[in-house]
Amino acid sequence: MNLQNSQDYYGKVLTGSADLQTDACCTAEAPPPAVMAAMRNVHEDVRARYYGCGLVAPQAIEGCHILDLGSGSGQDAYILAQMVGENGSVTGVDATPEQLAVARQHEEWHRERFGYARSNVRFLEGDIEKLGDLDLAEGSFDVIVSNCVINLVADKRAVFEAAFRMLKDGGELYFSDVYSERRVPEHLLNDPVLHGECLSGALYWGDFIALAKAAGFADPRLVTSRPLGIENAEVAEKLDKIAFHSATYRLFKLPDLDSQCEDYGQAVRYKGTVVGEERAFLLDGHHRIEAGRMFPICGNSWKMLADTRFAPHFEFFGDFSTHYGVFPDCGIAVPFGADGIASDMANTACC
Numbered sequence: 001m002n003l004q005n006s007q008d009y010y011g012k013v014l015t016g017s018a019d020l021q022t023d024a025c026c027t028a029e030a031p032p033p034a035v036m037a038a039m040r041n042v043h044e045d046v047r048a049r050y051y052g053c054g055l056v057a058p059q060a061i062e063g064c065h066i067l068d069l070g071s072g073s074g075q076d077a078y079i080l081a082q083m084v085g086e087n088g089s090v091t092g093v094d095a096t097p098e099q100l101a102v103a104r105q106h107e108e109w110h111r112e113r114f115g116y117a118r119s120n121v122r123f124l125e126g127d128i129e130k131l132g133d134l135d136l137a138e139g140s141f142d143v144i145v146s147n148c149v150i151n152l153v154a155d156k157r158a159v160f161e162a163a164f165r166m167l168k169d170g171g172e173l174y175f176s177d178v179y180s181e182r183r184v185p186e187h188l189l190n191d192p193v194l195h196g197e198c199l200s201g202a203l204y205w206g207d208f209i210a211l212a213k214a215a216g217f218a219d220p221r222l223v224t225s226r227p228l229g230i231e232n233a234e235v236a237e238k239l240d241k242i243a244f245h246s247a248t249y250r251l252f253k254l255p256d257l258d259s260q261c262e263d264y265g266q267a268v269r270y271k272g273t274v275v276g277e278e279r280a281f282l283l284d285g286h287h288r289i290e291a292g293r294m295f296p297i298c299g300n301s302w303k304m305l306a307d308t309r310f311a312p313h314f315e316f317f318g319d320f321s322t323h324y325g326v327f328p329d330c331g332i333a334v335p336f337g338a339d340g341i342a343s344d345m346a347n348t349a350c351c
């Protein structure tokens with residue numbers, strides 16, 4: 001399925017979230033209070049055309065420069081614009097003129113609402129498979145986000161490779177998308193509704209992990225995951241019981257990560273200083289790091305904290321001088337259980 005289908009679906013077929021035929025492009029997680037507050041400052045026209053499938057709210061982003069791949073009508077961009085503050089910025093890229101028009105139309109309204117002297121948001125028209133065609137400097141973004149977009153893209157490898165190039169060292173791709181428990185048969189990809197609803201283009205999670213690693217993201221971390229309920233009987237029948245999850249991953253651009261979690265006898269202590277996560281810092285679904293407590297950690301997780309914007313929020317104990325073998329039960333990357341059963345992180349509620 002080509003880009004034209006996405007442009008038609010999001011520009012002409014859908015006029016708002018209520019037109020969606022499944023819950024694939026809807027967000028189930030209750031946002032944290034700071035995100036809820038920021039959402040109340042987003043124009044209703046922008047919110048009405050939100051089609052994200054997860055919560056794209058990475059922590060500690062004040063002053064960060066953010067790239068939003070497939071920014072749509074701009075809801076995430078305008079939320080993040082408040083969280084990065086006036087010294088940070090958000091660049092949204094989308095290929096659908098109608099979505100971009102909504103996002104751009106309200107730029108000045110948001111600047112005033114946020115009380116900023118200058119807008120810190122811009123929206124560019126472009127294909128995220130060809131990010132190199134846009135005037136964006138490589139290595140210039142602290143964080144790249146994306147919400148329910150990469151499944152729609154034909155050349156997913158190109159997107160992951162470009163995201164890796166666009167990130168600064170220590171930066172991360174923090175994104176929500178739809179994944180399938182098995183490879184979706186080719187013929188379903190040509191169904192404009194299944195594709196537009198973010199289902200038939202979804203990556204099989206195993207292929208996603210391989211693609212992410214090949215692009216340079218050595219240790220993908222799963223933050224949250226929930227099964228999708230396909231209530232539309234016609235859609236469900238076409239999909240022939242393939243299970244889908246919406247999942248949020250974080251992929252750090254860090255050189256020299258081990259290919260799996262290795263134990264060097266290290267530990268960290270969280271200072272409780274990240275706004276909104278004062279009691280515990282959530283690195284991923286497997287690492288909820290309570291403030292004040294010694295927390296044994298693998299070498300990769302150590303680097304995700306020590307060599308990123310999170311470093312000032314932690315004390316670090318140990319080094320890489322002694323290797324004690326594999327760190328047991330560490331970074332998990334799979335949104336489905338080993339036999340395709342939903343993982344226990346799943347939240348079955350939906351919008």
Ligand SMILES: C[S@@+](CC[C@H](N)C(=O)[O-])C[C@H]1O[C@@H](n2cnc3c(N)ncnc32)[C@H](O)[C@@H]1O
Nearest residue numbers: 006050051052070071072094095096127128147
């Ligand atoms: C499901 S919507 C999500 C939009 C937005 N992230 C949100 O949360 O509301 C998918 C968006 O991806 C955009 N899109 C799809 N393929 C694209 C591509 N190759 N390049 C840029 N944008 C693309 C569509 O135009 C649409 O706005």
